[in-house]
Amino acid sequence: MDQKIAFLQERARAIRRHIITMLGEAGSGHPGGSLSAADIVSVLFFDTMKLDPENPHWPGRDRFVLSKGHAAPVLYAALAEKGYFPQEELLTLRKLGSRLQGHPDMKKLPGVEMSTGSLGQGLSAALGMALGLRLDGGEGAQRVYALLGDGEVQEGQIWEAAMAAGHFKVDNLTAILDYNNLQIDGPVDVVMNVAPLADKWRAFNWHVIEIDGHDIGQILKAIEEAQATKGKPTIIIARTIKGKGVSFMENQVGWHGNAPKPEQVEQALKELA
Amino acid sequence: MTKKIATRDAYGQELVRLGADNKDVVVLDADLSKSTKTHDFMKNYPDRFFNMGIAESNMMATAAGLAAVGKIPFASTFAVFATGRAFEQIRNSICYPRLNVKIAATHAGVTVGEDGGSHQSVEDIAIMRALPGMTVFVPADAVETAAAIRAAAEIKGPVYIRLGRSGVPVLHGEDFKFIPGEAVTLREGTDVALIATGIMVAVALEAAETLAAEGISALVLDVHTIKPLDIFAVVEAARKCGAVVTAEEHSIIGGLGSAVAETLSEHHPVPMQRIGVRDTFGESGKPEELLQHFGLTATHIAEAARKVIAKKK
Ligand SMILES: Cc1ncc(C[n+]2csc(CCOP(=O)(O)OP(=O)(O)O)c2C)c(N)n1
Numbered sequence: 328m329d330q331k332i333a334f335l336q337e338r339a340r341a342i343r344r345h346i347i348t349m350l351g352e353a354g355s356g357h358p359g360g361s362l363s364a365a366d367i368v369s370v371l372f373f374d375t376m377k378l379d380p381e382n383p384h385w386p387g388r389d390r391f392v393l394s395k396g397h398a399a400p401v402l403y404a405a406l407a408e409k410g411y412f413p414q415e416e417l418l419t420l421r422k423l424g425s426r427l428q429g430h431p432d433m434k435k436l437p438g439v440e441m442s443t444g445s446l447g448q449g450l451s452a453a454l455g456m457a458l459g460l461r462l463d464g465g466e467g468a469q470r471v472y473a474l475l476g477d478g479e480v481q482e483g484q485i486w487e488a489a490m491a492a493g494h495f496k497v498d499n500l501t502a503i504l505d506y507n508n509l510q511i512d513g514p515v516d517v518v519m520n521v522a523p524l525a526d527k528w529r530a531f532n533w534h535v536i537e538i539d540g541h542d543i544g545q546i547l548k549a550i551e552e553a554q555a556t557k558g559k560p561t562i563i564i565a566r567t568i569k570g571k572g573v574s575f576m577e578n579q580v581g582w583h584g585n586a587p588k589p590e591q592v593e594q595a596l597k598e599l600a
Numbered sequence: 601m602t603k604k605i606a607t608r609d610a611y612g613q614e615l616v617r618l619g620a621d622n623k624d625v626v627v628l629d630a631d632l633s634k635s636t637k638t639h640d641f642m643k644n645y646p647d648r649f650f651n652m653g654i655a656e657s658n659m660m661a662t663a664a665g666l667a668a669v670g671k672i673p674f675a676s677t678f679a680v681f682a683t684g685r686a687f688e689q690i691r692n693s694i695c696y697p698r699l700n701v702k703i704a705a706t707h708a709g710v711t712v713g714e715d716g717g718s719h720q721s722v723e724d725i726a727i728m729r730a731l732p733g734m735t736v737f738v739p740a741d742a743v744e745t746a747a748a749i750r751a752a753a754e755i756k757g758p759v760y761i762r763l764g765r766s767g768v769p770v771l772h773g774e775d776f777k778f779i780p781g782e783a784v785t786l787r788e789g790t791d792v793a794l795i796a797t798g799i800m801v802a803v804a805l806e807a808a809e810t811l812a813a814e815g816i817s818a819l820v821l822d823v824h825t826i827k828p829l830d831i832f833a834v835v836e837a838a839r840k841c842g843a844v845v846t847a848e849e850h851s852i853i854g855g856l857g858s859a860v861a862e863t864l865s866e867h868h869p870v871p872m873q874r875i876g877v878r879d880t881f882g883e884s885g886k887p888e889e890l891l892q893h894f895g896l897t898a899t900h901i902a903e904a905a906r907k908v909i910a911k912k913k
């Protein structure tokens with residue numbers, strides 16, 4: 328177990344380094360919400376999900392939907408680390424002709440399961456995937472994981488999807504909420520308070536697990552519990568720090584959507600070495 | 601009198617047949633299955649039917665997810681809610697990723713009748729036509745509807761199918777061949793081309809009869825596919841007749857009339873008039889009264905035809 332945790336921590340660190348490097352090269356993009364989700368994404372891609380990077384459209388694979396699509400760098404970093412494409416390609420992020428669009432584009436990049444970027448829609452798509460996979464696979468159906476932002480859940484459509492997933496008892500669907508308490512205009516509880524989150528999801532007939540979203544052991548345990556939960560979808564509400572891993576970015580609203588300058592890239596990479 | 605069938609009824613019946621032939625077909629509705637006629641599919645294939653409740657945005661993006669795992673979802677609700685409430689879901693979750701979702705929207709146009717303007721979509725063709733990669737079908741009768749549903753299931757990518765609430769005459773025989781993107785010349789003519797879509801095709805045929813009695817030879821082109829538009833057929837009709845009238849149960853802004861005007865202004869400008877709802881919302885009334893009220897009758901088409909003929913050089 329300790330070995331597994333160490334391995335996943337190292338993968339998360341590698342993902343964070345990629346995030347910084349590609350955003351520095353791109354000159355624009357969203358570091359804060361990418362960094363806050365790195366540990367969750369590391370567990371999903373390097374432990375939880377059944378995937379075949381050699382055969383990205385393998386029908387038996389699990390699905391990941393990055394509903395908070397602006398965190399595209401964390402997804403691209405994981406896909407590159409996993410071997411879906413050469414790591415050098417990360418440096419094409421946001422450039423003309425790149426498969427690495429500013430927000431994930433499933434038509435361009437194998438491994439991206441849903442095009443996202445307009446907040447509030449990914450959970451519905453994940454629900455549709457889970458329903459469709461269950462139709463064919465029944466009990467042993469592939470699983471679908473959707474990563475949501477805490478600001479994102481202000482969108483009404485999230486709650487339409489939450490209601491429907493609870494109603495249809497879609498237990499092959501797991502949502503993970505990146506609860507970093509920051510959005511663009513400030514702290515989530517100041518802009519538009521979303522708390523109490525656990526009570527809300529429970530009221531929509533979801534199984535709710537609350538964890539520290541940077542504790543690999545807790546993430547692993549929560550995923551296991553989600554997989555074992557029958558008759559209900561599960562949401563993992565993961566307390567996180569926006570910008571996690573780069574001291575000057577942590578908890579800073581200004582790092583939501585600004586790329587680091589070369590000297591900042593250098594310092595960040597030193598911290599993530 | 602010819603037999604009348606609402607295109608929504610033809611949709612519901614064809615959907616059941618399609619469901620038998622293709623197990624990948626799934627259907628979503630938003631608490632309107634009795635009106636959109638998807639409830640027959642629900643009765644036959646309950647496992648493949650999802651009532652999403654009154655939540656159209658979620659319905660469209662859920663359909664996208666179903667398509668992403670290989671299903672062929674048909675999502676139905678009224679045209680106002682499909683293209684209005686869920687526009688951005690259709691744009692970003694369906695069209696942008698080119699997912700294989702079929703949107704079968706019923707109760708389009710003013711022939712919704714008594715429910716009034718809040719429920720009468722006069723702008724849905726304009727909205728759907730503007731989306732890259734979207735195919736737009738507007739069937740004229742029950743036969744075209746059944747064929748359009750079959751064709752939609754074959755097409756790989758998003759399709760919008762515009763259906764009506766009220767009964768319309770059956771124009772085509774069993775041998776009718778529906779080819780997506782190919783307009784159908786229902787009547788040859790040389791003086792004026794009446795280019796129509798949806799329920800206005802039958803009305804245009806009636807107008808052609810009226811004009812024939814006056815010695816005016818009207819061509820009638822049935823444009824069941826608004827997008828991709830049959831540019832060749834439209835230009836040919838304009839070339840042959842030298843004057844065009846378009847007719848649609850939709851705003852004159854952004855629909856068939858606009859599509860034809862765009863095409864002809866680039867390729868073969870001729871005198872032209874658009875019959876349609878003139879930049880206003882609908883209102884309550886009986887469908888027949890509303891068609892009269894909004895100028896969507898054979899009399900109005902014939903009058904427009906005389907005007908454009910008079911403008912010919
Ligand atoms: C529908 C929609 N509205 C607005 C935006 C612009 N936007 C991008 S990110 C963001 C804030 C997201 O905050 P949160 O969900 O908390 O994400 P995180 O903190 O994880 O980055 C906003 C408003 C958008 N992408 N989509």
Ligand SMILES: [Mg+2]
Pocket residue numbers: 476477478505506507508509510515
């Ligand atoms: Mg946040």
